[in-house]
Amino acid sequence: MSSKVETLKVSAPRKAEILKELYPEDLFGYSHELTDGEVEVLRELRTALEKHLRPVVNEYYEKGVFPFDEFYKVVNDINFMGDDRLFEGRENKLKTSELFNMFLYLELARFDASVATFYTVHGGLCLNTILVGGTEEQINEIVPKLRSFEYQGCFALTEPDHGSDIAGGLATSARREGDKWILNGEKRWIGGADTADIIPVFARDTEDNKIKCFIVRKGTPGYKAEVIQEKGSLRMIHNNHITLENVEVPETDRLPNIRGFKSVNDILTFTRADIAHLAMGVTAGSFAAAHKYVTQREQFNKKLASFQLVQEKLVRMQSNVVANLAYSVQISKMQEEGNQLMTNSALAKMHNSLNMRETVALGREICGGNGITLDADVIRFFLDAEAVYTYEGTHEINALIVGRAITGIGAF
Numbered sequence: 552m553s554s555k556v557e558t559l560k561v562s563a564p565r566k567a568e569i570l571k572e573l574y575p576e577d578l579f580g581y582s583h584e585l586t587d588g589e590v591e592v593l594r595e596l597r598t599a600l601e602k603h604l605r606p607v608v609n610e611y612y613e614k615g616v617f618p619f620d621e622f623y624k625v626v627n628d629i630n631f632m633g634d635d636r637l638f639e640g641r642e643n644k645l646k647t648s649e650l651f652n653m654f655l656y657l658e659l660a661r662f663d664a665s666v667a668t669f670y671t672v673h674g675g676l677c678l679n680t681i682l683v684g685g686t687e688e689q690i691n692e693i694v695p696k697l698r699s700f701e702y703q704g705c706f707a708l709t710e711p712d713h714g715s716d717i718a719g720g721l722a723t724s725a726r727r728e729g730d731k732w733i734l735n736g737e738k739r740w741i742g743g744a745d746t747a748d749i750i751p752v753f754a755r756d757t758e759d760n761k762i763k764c765f766i767v768r769k770g771t772p773g774y775k776a777e778v779i780q781e782k783g784s785l786r787m788i789h790n791n792h793i794t795l796e797n798v799e800v801p802e803t804d805r806l807p808n809i810r811g812f813k814s815v816n817d818i819l820t821f822t823r824a825d826i827a828h829l830a831m832g833v834t835a836g837s838f839a840a841a842h843k844y845v846t847q848r849e850q851f852n853k854k855l856a857s858f859q860l861v862q863e864k865l866v867r868m869q870s871n872v873v874a875n876l877a878y879s880v881q882i883s884k885m886q887e888e889g890n891q892l893m894t895n896s897a898l899a900k901m902h903n904s905l906n907m908r909e910t911v912a913l914g915r916e917i918c919g920g921n922g923i924t925l926d927a928d929v930i931r932f933f934l935d936a937e938a939v940y941t942y943e944g945t946h947e948i949n950a951l952i953v954g955r956a957i958t959g960i961g962a963f
């Protein structure tokens with residue numbers, strides 16, 4: 552068991568100093584709206600990530616394996632989902648503030664996109680599915696255990712033959728037999744499904760043709776999750792191909808408030824904003840790593856950062872970070888007010904992902920040859936950005952969601 556990271560005592564000027572040190576790329580000072588407690592948690596999280604995960608991140612990336620032991624050491628040092636300081640003064644004790652949620656994605660994805668993706672399937676997709684779909688009893692059983700990481704959660708929606716068209720195409724079936732359900736079908740790409748304790752599976756009721764959600768628990772007979780091998784992006788997170796063969800789920804493990812794809816959209820409205828934040832974090836991580844590199848390496852007897860062409864690229868990256876932060880902060884404020892719309896989440900995910908893709912390419916470019924090795928710390932962001940660009944609605948699908956809203960014409 553590792554020793555706890557020393558708790559930080561924050562005074563007002565010290566808070567500004569800490570934020571400058573943590574997020575120098577936040578030129579417009581969005582982070583200043585975080586509470587003292589939230590800043591303390593983020594600072595302790597940074598320390599724990601650097602202590603436990605930094606030494607192994609490249610090794611695990613090469614191996615294509617998730618560093619579970621080191622990740623849980625981080626959680627042991629600082630429970631970034633459940634620490635009391637995150638709920639000080641909040642009426643809603645089930646969720647942290649949306650602004651903290653956004654900065655949590657910045658913190659995790661700025662470090663590594665696989666780590667942030669592992670978190671998003673657990674603390675974003677799974678948690679929101681239980682909150683949106685569950686009864687009070689189900690929420691009371693599962694949510695505290697997700698928060699403390701006693702349960703690991705995931706989210707099984709996509710199928711081998713239905714990705715972008717999952718809303719209409721979902722083929723996994725659920726047949727009721729008395730007080731239990733029988734699930735059959737396949738799911739694809741499901742993050743963390745080989746190790747998860749709680750697997751919310753979306754399936755179509757054979758009787759009324761409606762989409763429902765069932766909690767499949769670890770070890771249920773007929774459930775198989777195989778890790779997809781040889782990925783060139785997000786190599787550390789385990790994405791799985793799931794097969795469900797006559798998997799039995801008791802009626803008590805059906806989430807009764809998931810009634811059709813509209814409920815799925817309610818979950819995705821939150822989680823698509825999460826991925827906008829995650830893309831923002833990847834943008835910031837690439838910028839921070841490239842900034843460090845060009846201010847250290849010399850060519851022509853000068854720092855790379857002293858060349859005008861390099862500075863122009865660096866500033867384009869910086870401006871993308873600020874623009875992505877602006878989108879993320881505004882959408883998190885709207886969500887805090889209960890004003891969440893899929894159109895806005897889709898717009899933010901599309902915008903931040905486009906900026907992310909440009910930024911990680913520039914970051915890779917200004918680090919030259921070393922930019923393709925893990926050493927310079929930009930190639931992980933470059934490769935991982937491709938998966939982030941695709942999941943939670945591809946660029947095209949998010950564009951079509953916004954296109955439909957602004958023209959009144961569905962063009963899918």
Ligand SMILES: Cc1cc2nc3c(=O)[nH]c(=O)nc-3n(C[C@H](O)[C@H](O)[C@H](O)COP(=O)(O)OP(=O)(O)OC[C@H]3O[C@@H](n4cnc5c(N)ncnc54)[C@H](O)[C@@H]3O)c2cc1C
Pocket residue numbers: 672706707708709713714715716739740741742785790938941942943944945946947948962963
């Ligand atoms: C690393 C990773 C992790 C993931 N994790 C999860 C998870 O945990 N849980 C989960 O349920 N799912 C997960 N997914 C699935 C993800 O949401 C899907 O990959 C995504 O929805 C796209 O589906 P698809 O890959 O089948 O692409 P397709 O739908 O086959 O699309 C292929 C291309 O065609 C384009 N296209 C499709 N339809 C149209 C159209 N009408 N007009 C214009 N262009 C179109 C798409 O934009 C895309 O460029 C993950 C995916 C990845 C890659």
